[in-house]
Amino acid sequence: MEHGALGNSSAGNFILGKKEFESRRSAECVKRQGEAAGRKITLVEVPDWRKNREITESCQLLQQEIVLSTSLCAPGPHAILLIVRTDVAFREADRSVIEGHVELLGEKVWSHTIVLFTSENYLGDTPIELHIESEGGALHWLLEKCSNRYHVLTTESRHAGIQVQDLLDKVEEMVAENSSCHYEMDREILKDTEERKRKANERAHQRQQNVQKQRQNIRSQIGDRKLSELRLVLMGHRTAGKSSAGNTILGREAFELKTAVQSEFKQGTVADREVTVVESPCWSESNVQNTAKMYQLEFMHSLFLCHPGPHALLLVLRVDTKYSEMNNRVLEEHLELLSQNVWNHTIVLFTHEDWLGQTPIERHIESEGGALHRLLEKCRNRYHVLNTKVKNDDMQVMQLFEKIEEMVEENKHCYYQLDQKILDAVKERRRAEERAKERELKAQRPREENRAKIGEYIVFVFPHEHMHICLKPVHICNDNYINVHTSA
Ligand SMILES: Nc1nc2c(ncn2[C@@H]2O[C@H](COP(=O)(O)OP(=O)(O)OP(=O)(O)O)[C@@H](O)[C@H]2O)c(=O)[nH]1
Ligand SMILES: [Mg+2]
Structure with a gap:
């Protein structure tokens, strides 16, 4: 161990x-x-x-x-x-x-x-x-x-x-x-765990087959058609792997691996498609109602960056970490900020596939059950898994693109259209930005005026421990020196 x-x-x-x-x-x-x-x-x-x-x-x-x-x-x-x-x-x-x-x-x-x-x-x-x-x-x-x-x-x-x-x-x-x-x-615990593993493996196999069948049906309708443009939004909890997934999708180090409060927008040509990837700021770990309004507006803004609307919202989750009821509640609260049909356009994107090794992702899904099952049901069983540490594995990205294109087909060729709620949030964010600039200028003006009046301070530091220095600010004129009172 x-x-x-x-x-x-x-x-x-x-x-x-x-x-x-x-x-x-x-x-x-x-x-x-x-x-x-x-x-x-x-x-x-x-x-x-x-x-x-x-x-x-x-x-x-x-x-x-x-x-x-x-x-x-x-x-x-x-x-x-x-x-x-x-x-x-x-x-x-x-x-x-x-x-x-x-x-x-x-x-x-x-x-x-x-x-x-x-x-x-x-x-x-x-x-x-x-x-x-x-x-x-x-x-x-x-x-x-x-x-x-x-x-x-x-x-x-x-x-x-x-x-x-x-x-x-x-x-x-x-x-x-x-x-x-x-x-x-303890034999009972061992027996119970063995039984749970056996059942999880059975269900995992069944899930794999269901997904395959579901995908084959749609594929037969799509044929070789593919979208020339893809607009994607990555969202999820802190350090879920959003930036890394963005980099893997774009095939270059486009996103820096650092936590950002603002959405980031990157573009590139991947497998003959013009791809736009937006990373929305990570979700707060607590209740969405308690998060700052600025953050909520930024989250809505990330979708606007995919104008006229994203083809897919990718919910990023780590496979090596529990997806708890609390995680699920926070995720649902975020998506509730958007319109009801958002679930038709979402795919769960697992990262850290390398931790799984040879174990199929379905075994993880079936062992977890609970909140993760409900989430996948809402996304109509659409998921994909990435190992963002492996470079030049085009297959994992190609398969993700195929799954996105299948979802767009299911949605009758529609992307997620920006609704009034998002447009209002974007307007509110712009107004807040303008007000912020005004406030900044207002705060700067008196400081600049004062600075012009008092000139600059000059500070002398004497390396004598008993010397007390009192400096008075003076306006520096050509023939003016600083007034220094010292007492030992
Ligand atoms: N081994 C492994 N590490 C990964 C994988 N994906 C991401 N990581 C690591 O997980 C950590 C977080 O990844 P990020 O891409 O920064 O996650 P993020 O969601 O953008 O993080 P924030 O923007 O800070 O919320 C980094 O140390 C990555 O190197 C993966 O597939 N495998
Ligand atoms: Mg990031």
């Missing part, structure tokens, strides 16, 4: 002494077997969780896989190796993130856990104990939970054999302390 993405895979390969695990991430557990230090070893790599996200924010797929990891090394693992990086601070917040994820296996799991510190020789010759003592509180808590069991793997080191031998010795000592027992997961 790994806290924060570093790559369990490299630790797994290091222990087995060969490249058994791929460095590619996977949302499902990966099992490998081999030999190390004269023992037969089964290693199960658990998908990583986001370092700063609580268990309540982790998606169901990840939670299920953590639980099921124990059944891949039946009858149960001798050790749970919790990988912690030494080159990153271990903060108080990490404590509850780790606790939530590890304890999915049950509270007793701590007596079978060893903290495995990894780094690419970040510590050099510095003893790990110095790192532990310097980090303090939260890391001490973790080590106490594991009865002070830890080991360091320096994956760059040449002494791999000795490091692995030492680690396996520590595992054996721990097993002896546990009355020669391996860890056994």
